[in-house]
Amino acid sequence: MSRAYTKDICLLAIDPSTRGFGFAILEGPNRLIDWGVKETKKNKNAKSLKLIDDLIERYQPSVIVVEDYAGKGSRRCRRIQGLINDISKLASKRQIKVRSFSRVKVKQAFSESGASNKQEIATAIAGRFPELAPRLPRFRKPWMSEDYRMSIFDAVALGLAFLASTTGSGSS
Numbered sequence: 001m002s003r004a005y006t007k008d009i010c011l012l013a014i015d016p017s018t019r020g021f022g023f024a025i026l027e028g029p030n031r032l033i034d035w036g037v038k039e040t041k042k043n044k045n046a047k048s049l050k051l052i053d054d055l056i057e058r059y060q061p062s063v064i065v066v067e068d069y070a071g072k073g074s075r076r077c078r079r080i081q082g083l084i085n086d087i088s089k090l091a092s093k094r095q096i097k098v099r100s101f102s103r104v105k106v107k108q109a110f111s112e113s114g115a116s117n118k119q120e121i122a123t124a125i126a127g128r129f130p131e132l133a134p135r136l137p138r139f140r141k142p143w144m145s146e147d148y149r150m151s152i153f154d155a156v157a158l159g160l161a162f163l164a165s166t167t168g169s170g171s172s
Contacts, residue, residue, distance in 0.1 A: 012061040013159035014052060014087060015151040016080045021048055022151025025059050026159045032129045033059070035152050045083045049090060056094060064091045065162045067154075068100035101161045109161035122153035129156070 010033070015022040020040040025033040040047040056064075066084050069076040076084070084100075091098045101109075107116060115121040119139055126133040137147030 009063060010059060010061045011063040011065055011159050011162060012052075012055055012059060013065040013155040013162070015067065015154035015158060016048065016076075016083045016087075017148065017151045019148050019151075020044065021052070021083075022149075022153075022155040023052075023055060024152065024155040024159050025055070025061065026156070026163070029160060029163045030128075032131065032156065035132065035156065037148055037151055039148075045079065045086060048083055049086055052087060053090060056090070056096065061096060063097045063099060063162065064088075065099050065101065065158045067158060068102040068105070099162050101158055101165075105165075106157050106161045109164040110157065118150065118154070121157050122150060125153050125156050125160070132156070 010025065010027050013024045013026065017037075020038045022035075022037050024035045027033055038048065038051045040051070064087065066087055067076065069081045069084055088098045106121070110116075110121045110124060113124045115124045119137075122136055126136040132152065135149045135152060137149050137153075140146060
C-alpha cells in the first residue's frame, strides 16, 4: 500500500556516532521500512550530510527525528552537535519538520515495557521488529566499546519516542 493511502507518516530517525550514523525509516509504530549504519572516514559531517540527503531523497520523510544534545542525559561531542545542527538546517531547506528527543525522553517512552537502559531498549526493539534481532549487540561490559550497530537501535528508539509522543502508541 502506498503512503498516500495510509494515515501513518514516514519518518527518518538519525543517530550520529563516531563512525557515521545509524538510521531508521518508520511508517507508524509497527512498520520499519529500512535501517542501517552509514560509515564515514574523512570529512565525516559533510559525508554524513550527503548520505542523509540521499536518504531524504529516496524516502521523502515528513519528519526527521534526532537526539536533543542539549537535553538531560546527552553526552554528545561538538562534532556530533554540529552535525545535528546541520541535519536540522538540511531538513529546513527541504521543508521537513525536525523533532528532537533527549535520552531521558527516550527512556520514558520505553518505561512501560520495563526497559530502562540502552541494552534493554534495544532488546525491546528487537522483540518488536524481529528483522533487527540478528543485529542486536550482545551485552556490553563496562570496559568494552559500544557496538556500532547500537546506533540502529538508538535511531529506532528515537523514532518510536516521537511516535509515542504524537499517538500514544510508539513504544508499547
